Amino acid sequence: xxxxxxxxxxxxxxxxxxxxxxxxxxxxxxxxxxxxxxxxxxxxxxxxxxxxxxxxxxxxxxxxxxxxxxxxxxxxxxxxxxxxxxxxxxxxxxxxxxxxxxxxxxxxxxxxxxxxxxxxxxxxxxxxxxxxxxxxxxxxxxxxxxxxxxxxxxxxxxxxxxxxxxxxxxxxxxxxxxxxxxxxxxxxxxxxxxxxxxxxxxxxxxxxxxxxxxxxxxxxxxxxxxxxxxxxxxxxxxxxxxxxxxxxxxxxxxxxxxxxxxxxxxxxxxxxxxxxxxxxxxxxxxxxxxxxxxxxxxxxxxxxxxxxxxxxxxxxxxxxxxxxxxxxxxxxxxxxxxxxxxxxxxxxxxxxxxxxxxxxxxxxxxxxxxxxxxxxxxxxxxxxxxxxx
Ligand SMILES: *Cc1c(COP(=O)(O)O)cnc(C)c1O
Numbered sequence: 445x446x447x448x449x450x451x452x453x454x455x456x457x458x459x460x461x462x463x464x465x466x467x468x469x470x471x472x473x474x475x476x477x478x479x480x481x482x483x484x485x486x487x488x489x490x491x492x493x494x495x496x497x498x499x500x501x502x503x504x505x506x507x508x509x510x511x512x513x514x515x516x517x518x519x520x521x522x523x524x525x526x527x528x529x530x531x532x533x534x535x536x537x538x539x540x541x542x543x544x545x546x547x548x549x550x551x552x553x554x555x556x557x558x559x560x561x562x563x564x565x566x567x568x569x570x571x572x573x574x575x576x577x578x579x580x581x582x583x584x585x586x587x588x589x590x591x592x593x594x595x596x597x598x599x600x601x602x603x604x605x606x607x608x609x610x611x612x613x614x615x616x617x618x619x620x621x622x623x624x625x626x627x628x629x630x631x632x633x634x635x636x637x638x639x640x641x642x643x644x645x646x647x648x649x650x651x652x653x654x655x656x657x658x659x660x661x662x663x664x665x666x667x668x669x670x671x672x673x674x675x676x677x678x679x680x681x682x683x684x685x686x687x688x689x690x691x692x693x694x695x696x697x698x699x700x701x702x703x704x705x706x707x708x709x710x711x712x713x714x715x716x717x718x719x720x721x722x723x724x725x726x727x728x729x730x731x732x733x734x735x736x737x738x739x740x741x742x743x744x745x746x747x748x749x750x751x752x753x754x755x756x757x758x759x760x761x762x763x764x765x766x767x768x769x770x771x772x773x774x775x776x777x778x779x780x781x782x783x784x785x786x787x788x789x790x791x792x793x794x795x796x797x798x799x800x801x802x803x804x805x806x807x808x809x810x811x812x813x814x815x816x817x818x819x820x821x822x823x824x825x826x827x828x829x830x831x832x833x
Pocket of ligand 1: 651
């Protein structure tokens with residue numbers, strides 16, 4: 445008999461925490477590098493089955509494993525591995541299934557370090573790649589070669605916020621025996637579960653929403669038991685992208701409120717977009733749940749909501765105007781990353797190391813935090829009023 449899917453808070457607040465010592469509400473941090481054995485026989489048995497034993501914290505640690513159990517269940521996957529960062533999740537999940545001569549298809553506007561992995565790092569090992577826009581599944585199928593091993597997705601994409609049709613792409617990949625990996629950091633398992641659509645592996649920058657407080661760097665990989673076991677045996681143990689127990693404990697604290705935080709990020713963002721769309725100085729808004737977005741219908745079909753990260757353009761060609769707007773904001777911090785309780789801004793222009801991307805000069809990305817929406821709208825209003833077009 446199939447058991448009923450647990451409610452989100454059953455996972456976030458209860459799963460794996462049934463019998464804590466002293467009736468403690470929160471689990472202890474097992475801040476230990478090693479685990480000892482009573483006998484020679486116990487020691488030998490543990491080493492025979494490293495994946496399921498507590499031997500050394502570069503393998504398993506109870507605090508880490510508790511978080512993995514929750515994240516696996518949240519993503520509707522069989523198993524999860526917590527790793528030391530989002531990029532460790534991305535590189536580990538890809539490298540574990542690639543060898544020299546293989547080919548990867550990836551959406552073009554992926555996270556910057558994912559690009560570096562494809563364009564520079566994997567090149568050293570003779571792995572080639574093709575970029576696709578990702579909005580048309582047929583385009584992906586056309587790029588499949590005999591040696592294509594991975595289709596890599598990020599939905600929505602970094603800075604441009606375009607989404608991919610996960611069900612159709614997973615179907616194409618299965619037909620050709622290709623593994624699919626998706627970066628699901630933006631939607632989080634609260635709003636999107638790619639495994640339900642047939643995607644093989646989900647990766648997260650846990651540093652973003654799952655951590656949720658801008659105080660931790662972490663990553664996660666979720667998928668079938670055999671795939672996670674393979675990653676554990678190969679890239680995880682050998683490259684050693686180990687999550688430390690205290691980090692795992694902070695992630696656990698973040699998880700407690702993930703479902704509530706995501707709801708507020710979503711509600712706030714819709715209100716702020718409602719304000720921006722009527723501002724004459726705003727040229728373009730990139731957010732899958734903006735009603736005028738051509739992918740709005742697909743967004744509603746495959747996600748239950750949107751997060752607080754989106755981009756827009758200001759009607760100007762002047763970097764000075766972008767700088768003036770950015771510097772005038774009082775409640776948006778000027779910083780990289782996103783997913784915490786606080787609002788942030790990063791103008792694309794600060795990332796330009798040359799002027800090869802002129803048409804993105806006026807693009808800014810904001811993260812809408814958990815502040816009152818009126819506070820943020822007033823702030824954006826006054827900052828926009830500082831610039832003359
Ligand atoms: C930040 C980010 C990452 C990298 O995660 P780290 O935890 O910083 O290593 C990966 N993917 C996306 C979409 C990100 O924004």
